[in-house]
Amino acid sequence: MRPDLCLRNAGRRYGLRGPWVLRGVDLAVGPGRLVRVEGANGSGKSTLLRLLAGIDAPSEGRITGRPARTAYVPERFPPALPFTAVGYLTHLGAVQGLSRAAAARAAREWLERLGAAAYAETPMARLSKGSSQKVAVAQALLAQPGLLVLDEAWTGLDTTARAELERAVAERTAAGGSVVFVDHDPRRLAGLSDATYAVRDGGVVRQEPSQTAAAPGPHVVVETQGPPDGRLPEEVRRTVSSAEETGPGAHRLSVPAPHSDVVLRALLTARPPWHVVSVAPQATAR
Amino acid sequence: MTALMRYHAALLMRSQRWLPPFLLYAAFLAIGIQAGQPVLDSLGYTAAALLPVAAWLARICVTGEPDAARGCAAAAAGPARAHVACLLVALAGAAALGTLATLAVTLLSDPVASDHRTRVPLPAACGAGLLAALACALLGTAVGALTSRPLLRSPGRAVLALLLAALLSLVVSGSPARAAVQGLVTGSQQGTVPLPLPPLAAAALVTAGALALAGALAARRSP
Numbered sequence: 001m002r003p004d005l006c007l008r009n010a011g012r013r014y015g016l017r018g019p020w021v022l023r024g025v026d027l028a029v030g031p032g033r034l035v036r037v038e039g040a041n042g043s044g045k046s047t048l049l050r051l052l053a054g055i056d057a058p059s060e061g062r063i064t065g066r067p068a069r070t071a072y073v074p075e076r077f078p079p080a081l082p083f084t085a086v087g088y089l090t091h092l093g094a095v096q097g098l099s100r101a102a103a104a105r106a107a108r109e110w111l112e113r114l115g116a117a118a119y120a121e122t123p124m125a126r127l128s129k130g131s132s133q134k135v136a137v138a139q140a141l142l143a144q145p146g147l148l149v150l151d152e153a154w155t156g157l158d159t160t161a162r163a164e165l166e167r168a169v170a171e172r173t174a175a176g177g178s179v180v181f182v183d184h185d186p187r188r189l190a191g192l193s194d195a196t197y198a199v200r201d202g203g204v205v206r207q208e209p210s211q212t213a214a215a216p217g218p219h220v221v222v223e224t225q226g227p228p229d230g231r232l233p234e235e236v237r238r239t240v241s242s243a244e245e246t247g248p249g250a251h252r253l254s255v256p257a258p259h260s261d262v263v264l265r266a267l268l269t270a271r272p273p274w275h276v277v278s279v280a281p282q283a284t285a286r
Numbered sequence: 287m288t289a290l291m292r293y294h295a296a297l298l299m300r301s302q303r304w305l306p307p308f309l310l311y312a313a314f315l316a317i318g319i320q321a322g323q324p325v326l327d328s329l330g331y332t333a334a335a336l337l338p339v340a341a342w343l344a345r346i347c348v349t350g351e352p353d354a355a356r357g358c359a360a361a362a363a364g365p366a367r368a369h370v371a372c373l374l375v376a377l378a379g380a381a382a383l384g385t386l387a388t389l390a391v392t393l394l395s396d397p398v399a400s401d402h403r404t405r406v407p408l409p410a411a412c413g414a415g416l417l418a419a420l421a422c423a424l425l426g427t428a429v430g431a432l433t434s435r436p437l438l439r440s441p442g443r444a445v446l447a448l449l450l451a452a453l454l455s456l457v458v459s460g461s462p463a464r465a466a467v468q469g470l471v472t473g474s475q476q477g478t479v480p481l482p483l484p485p486l487a488a489a490a491l492v493t494a495g496a497l498a499l500a501g502a503l504a505a506r507r508s509p
């Protein structure tokens with residue numbers, strides 16, 4: 001198991017005498033954790049994310065335990081690059097340690113998942129804002145990063161790509177990767193974050209779950225049948241919001257929508273495999 | 287590192303921002319070099335003119351990548367490695383350009399010393415010219431690295447500093463570039479071919495230090 005990513009008493013300022021943007025930050029992100037960062041505009045959220053992603057070094061304090069594969073999605077992605085979408089992604093995949101063939105394959109797969117396969121051969125300069133944001137997201141997901149840092153990555157994406165990115169985040173955390181994100185929409189991955197930190201007045205404060213009080217996001221009900229006396233696989237128990245035993249080995253699971261694929265995959269690949277009886281969206285009781 | 291350098295090389299080639307310094311170098315050579323001149327003099331000029339061109343090329347490589355794209359590459363590979371890779375691409379470009387120019391100038395020049403009588407062996411002269419050009423490419427890259435992001439971030443000041451530093455590296459005594467060029471010119475006057483290895487070694491050391499400094503500061507002084 002790799003160590004937590006830790007910021008210890010970290011601070012960052014621009015220039016030798018500039019004002020401190022952040023100071024005295026203590027924060028830890030464990031493997032498989034999803035961390036939300038909140039704060040007003042200009043509070044230093046992006047600076048914190050750049051420290052975590054290793055793009056900027058702390059001016060004081062230390063940062064330890066960053067996984068070898070780190071990926072970052074910036075707020076605004078420039079189309080001013082002289083590549084096609086797939087050409088840029090292949091370069092970035094190779095930089096992240098994939099072979100060029102694997103990088104090109106992953107590039108096409110992610111463009112397809114995000115609904116931008118039609119733009120694979122389009123020069124980036126001709127992409128719309130939303131499509132170049134899809135390239136920025138694809139870039140970060142190519143090499144299955146151990147740490148994924150998302151700075152307003154959902155902004156500018158269409159609805160299907162937003163949902164796909166939520167599922168990609170669920171896949172990363174299920175595979176033991178850490179994800180840190182900022183998003184202006186409080187319903188983004190609602191109820192799924194393991195921790196929420198607020199950036200204000202140059203410091204970072206951990207929010208208690210009651211303070212964040214996020215309404216749970218959309219859920220899916222999964223009816224599943226395992227062996228009698230069978231225990232739900234560990235990964236499933238960790239992910240579901242609630243599990244109710246309805247008969248010998250039969251369970252009704254309530255799963256956050258972004259995690260539904262992860263749960264189904266865990267059930268079907270368990271040894272022995274579980275039978276999926278039905279999957280249905282949960283009626284929202286609000 | 288290979289993947290990073292490929293990425294930066296593709297960025298440089300496809301952006302076509304390499305064209306102005308290449309044209310400037312061609313113009314330098316067209317003005318200063320004529321067929322039939324003593325080979326070592328011409329090679330000295332060829333090497334000296336490469337230095338500001340290499341510095342400009344380094345600046346182009348450093349400033350060519352949009353900030354957000356730089357962030358993505360820096361997260362993936364580390365900001366220091368990303369920055370050094372981009373400077374190495376500039377150095378490779380300058381070295382390739384210097385090699386081409388040296389070969390062409392060798393073919394165009396007369397194998398004689400300054401007095402137009404003493405014979406000078408062409409292969410040895412070409413070798414000395416290549417070493418001097420490499421020393422100037424190295425030092426030019428160092429100048430470019432030290433006068434652009436992350437050390438100097440205001441474009442106006444950076445360009446002035448780049449011009450001044452490039453000029454000083456060619457005229458200040460003690461500069462490896464000046465020593466290499468001076469070696470060729472003196473050799474031409476005396477009818478001997480120098481072997482500018484000490485200046486080349488010094489230039490390599492200076493450049494390694496400059497690249498290491500720029501790389502180390504890449505994460506500390508951005509954006």
